[in-house]
Amino acid sequence: ASTLGAAAAQSGRYFGTAIAASRLGDSTYTSISAREFNMVTAENEMKPDATQPNRGQFSFSAGDQIYNWANQRGIKVRGHTLAWHSQQPGWMQSLNGSNLRQAMIDHINGVMAHYKGKLAAWDVVNEAFNEDGSRRSSNLQGTGNDWIEVAFRTARAADPSTKLCYNDYNIENWSYGKTQGVYRMIQDFKSRGVPIDCVGLQTHFTGGSSLPGNFQTTLSSFAALGVDVALTEVDVTNASTSQYAGLTQACMNVARCIGITVWGVRDSDSWRSSESPLLFNSGGGAKSAYTSVLNALNAA
Numbered sequence: 468a469s470t471l472g473a474a475a476a477q478s479g480r481y482f483g484t485a486i487a488a489s490r491l492g493d494s495t496y497t498s499i500s501a502r503e504f505n506m507v508t509a510e511n512e513m514k515p516d517a518t519q520p521n522r523g524q525f526s527f528s529a530g531d532q533i534y535n536w537a538n539q540r541g542i543k544v545r546g547h548t549l550a551w552h553s554q555q556p557g558w559m560q561s562l563n564g565s566n567l568r569q570a571m572i573d574h575i576n577g578v579m580a581h582y583k584g585k586l587a588a589w590d591v592v593n594e595a596f597n598e599d600g601s602r603r604s605s606n607l608q609g610t611g612n613d614w615i616e617v618a619f620r621t622a623r624a625a626d627p628s629t630k631l632c633y634n635d636y637n638i639e640n641w642s643y644g645k646t647q648g649v650y651r652m653i654q655d656f657k658s659r660g661v662p663i664d665c666v667g668l669q670t671h672f673t674g675g676s677s678l679p680g681n682f683q684t685t686l687s688s689f690a691a692l693g694v695d696v697a698l699t700e701v702d703v704t705n706a707s708t709s710q711y712a713g714l715t716q717a718c719m720n721v722a723r724c725i726g727i728t729v730w731g732v733r734d735s736d737s738w739r740s741s742e743s744p745l746l747f748n749s750g751g752g753a754k755s756a757y758t759s760v761l762n763a764l765n766a767a
């Protein structure tokens with residue numbers, strides 16, 4: 468196949484990108500996106516600060532712009548994200564205790580009701596662990612260690628039709644403390660019946676020509692717990708072709724690795740644009756990393 472989405476679809480997978488609503492008027496951006504991808508994630512527009520700017524007052528206009536753009540083109544959408552220490556609206560940042568716990572539940576219910584039945588998956592909880600595998604301290608963590616499972620139980624009840632994911636960065640190296648911490652939480656959730664369907668590995672890679680240690684082992688180990696895995700925010704410093712090929716190959720080698728999403732279209736669209744980490748250059752041309760990914764998808 469000659470596009471990323473079609474090549475991934477040959478093995479039942481998807482290939483996605485982050486989309487920014489502010490760029491939907493840029494025809495180079497939209498033509499690449501519509502051609503190459505069959506999944507999108509809103510880069511910022513479905514986060515808590517965007518969707519509930521004032522308590523009890525929800526705002527879905529920017530998120531809906533992205534959803535509608537994708538849906539009209541037959542492109543699926545991942546929701547990102549419902550509960551996170553960052554990008555909380557100001558009113559939420561100043562809450563704690565049972566008041567914050569209730570606000571989290573209300574937020575999940577409000578946002579998921581709006582998108583009920585429409586999204587392929589939700590990143591229910593994002594980035595809740597420290598590098599050593601302990602829980603990250605935040606106002607949410609301060610409401611009690613069970614906040615993550617409460618978020619997942621609330622999400623399942625709010626929309627039983629969508630897949631519920633835990634999403635984090637630096638959980639790609641199997642020998643890393645954070646990976647092990649997240650792994651133990653997923654193992655615990657599965658053993659106790661806490662509803663969780665997938666783990667998103669953000670896959671923000673930096674430097675070098677090889678992948679973080681035993682990346683494929685990490686994918687297959689999570690999958691063996693009974694969850695899907697996905698690479699959710701891929702970018703690689705200088706778009707190393709060997710790292711891009713390797714991460715794609717690792718996903719293809721694991722049956723429950725259901726798809727790959729890059730965190731932006733062109734280098735100029737990236738949150739780390741000075742590192743040229745994406746598959747298209749700022750002019751919209753496909754880079755050599757694009758070819759290495761496409762070949763790995765087609766070989767699967």
Ligand code: G3I
Binds near residue numbers: 510511554593700738
């Ligand atoms: O839209 C405002 C604009 O009105 C204002 O003038 C400007 C001035 O700062 O800011 C604009 O908002 C920025 C927004 O991106 C849109 O460009 C925010 O400041 C900026 O903080 C925000 O950054 C986003 C970042 O998450 C925030 O945490 C990035 O775009 C986004 O790529 C990044 O994505 C995260 C994932 O959600 C989670 N994993 C890590 C990943 C990379 O940091």
